[in-house]
Amino acid sequence: MERTEVNTLGEFGLIDHLTRNNETKQASTLLSVGDDAAVIDHFGKQTVISTDLLVDGVHFDLMYTPLKHLGYKSIVVNLSDIYAMNATPTHVTVSIAFSNRFSVEALDELYEGMYAACEKYNVDLIGGDTSTSPKGLVISVTAVGEVTPNEFVTRSGAKKGDLICVSGYLGGAYLGLTLLEREKKIFLESPGVQPDLENEAYIVGKLLKPEARKDVIEWLAENNIKPTSMMDVSDGLSSEVLHICKQSQCGAVLYEEKIPVHNDARQFAYKLELDPTACALSGGEDYELLFTIDQSDYEKMVLNEEVSVIGYITEPEKKPTIITKGGNTYDLIAQGWQHQ
Numbered sequence: 001m002e003r004t005e006v007n008t009l010g011e012f013g014l015i016d017h018l019t020r021n022n023e024t025k026q027a028s029t030l031l032s033v034g035d036d037a038a039v040i041d042h043f044g045k046q047t048v049i050s051t052d053l054l055v056d057g058v059h060f061d062l063m064y065t066p067l068k069h070l071g072y073k074s075i076v077v078n079l080s081d082i083y084a085m086n087a088t089p090t091h092v093t094v095s096i097a098f099s100n101r102f103s104v105e106a107l108d109e110l111y112e113g114m115y116a117a118c119e120k121y122n123v124d125l126i127g128g129d130t131s132t133s134p135k136g137l138v139i140s141v142t143a144v145g146e147v148t149p150n151e152f153v154t155r156s157g158a159k160k161g162d163l164i165c166v167s168g169y170l171g172g173a174y175l176g177l178t179l180l181e182r183e184k185k186i187f188l189e190s191p192g193v194q195p196d197l198e199n200e201a202y203i204v205g206k207l208l209k210p211e212a213r214k215d216v217i218e219w220l221a222e223n224n225i226k227p228t229s230m231m232d233v234s235d236g237l238s239s240e241v242l243h244i245c246k247q248s249q250c251g252a253v254l255y256e257e258k259i260p261v262h263n264d265a266r267q268f269a270y271k272l273e274l275d276p277t278a279c280a281l282s283g284g285e286d287y288e289l290l291f292t293i294d295q296s297d298y299e300k301m302v303l304n305e306e307v308s309v310i311g312y313i314t315e316p317e318k319k320p321t322i323i324t325k326g327g328n329t330y331d332l333i334a335q336g337w338q339h340q
């Protein structure tokens, strides 16, 4: 029998492959695989559902991740997908598999973080499953939310002339990861050397304790702005913009100088001789919202200081590009995070 290595497909190629014959049969399936979450209809009410998996050594490193923060983050990253559909999360289920390295006290800490996130975002933890595992820790969270009928926002509605917006700052989580990986290496090579993370609180916080942008979704609703497309930034800005282009069948122009990078992240990038824009384009886990709006919403949008307008949508014939501070134009290529 033929044997194809999974890593020849990449994460998204694999998802496309596994769902190539997936035909939905229920009239209640309004949106299936391929967005931040699925949408189903329940007698006129619409429910949004999303699942994420967090695996020890792939998504987190317990050497520098407090279990309480990990619990918090595992809920938040799922809620972020629900908000990215313009929906409100209401419930989560949590499943874990853990090795005998984990005590009840350790799992209590993990759940303390999970309950803190549930409390903050007003969602109920309503079920899940537990199992042992020969190694490490695996966490799977499913989040459910509700959305006003037909108000959900997909990745496929962007149209020529729309403005591309992003909330908060990008690149911070990637720089936090770079810092902690560097400190871990130093520690393993010379135990006893205490890292000084005081000055890097911002980037470490972005990685270990992200928040979902509930505030942005609420602001958009209060200001009567319905994005034409939306997703959250989990893999890096470049690949997310390319997802919107592909699924909306359009091109895009981004302005490098408009891409928001927090000053603390910028300073740390310079210290390591990294390009802050590259960190924003290719780093992942920012969990900010990327969305497009109709031009007529521009005047309202600029009143929100939490959101940057970073470019615009073009016709599909034009390749997605980025214009640098120096005025050069480059093709936007998918540099985002991909599991190998």
Ligand code: TPS
Pocket (backbone or CB within 6 Å): 052, 053, 057, 058, 059, 060, 061, 177, 234, 235, 283, 284, 285, 337
């Ligand atoms: C130990 N990382 C993990 S998942 C992800 C990124 C950028 C993107 C979203 O993944 N290695 C360790 N910790 C980390 N945080 C990373 C790597 C970086 P998914 O597509 O599965 O939602």
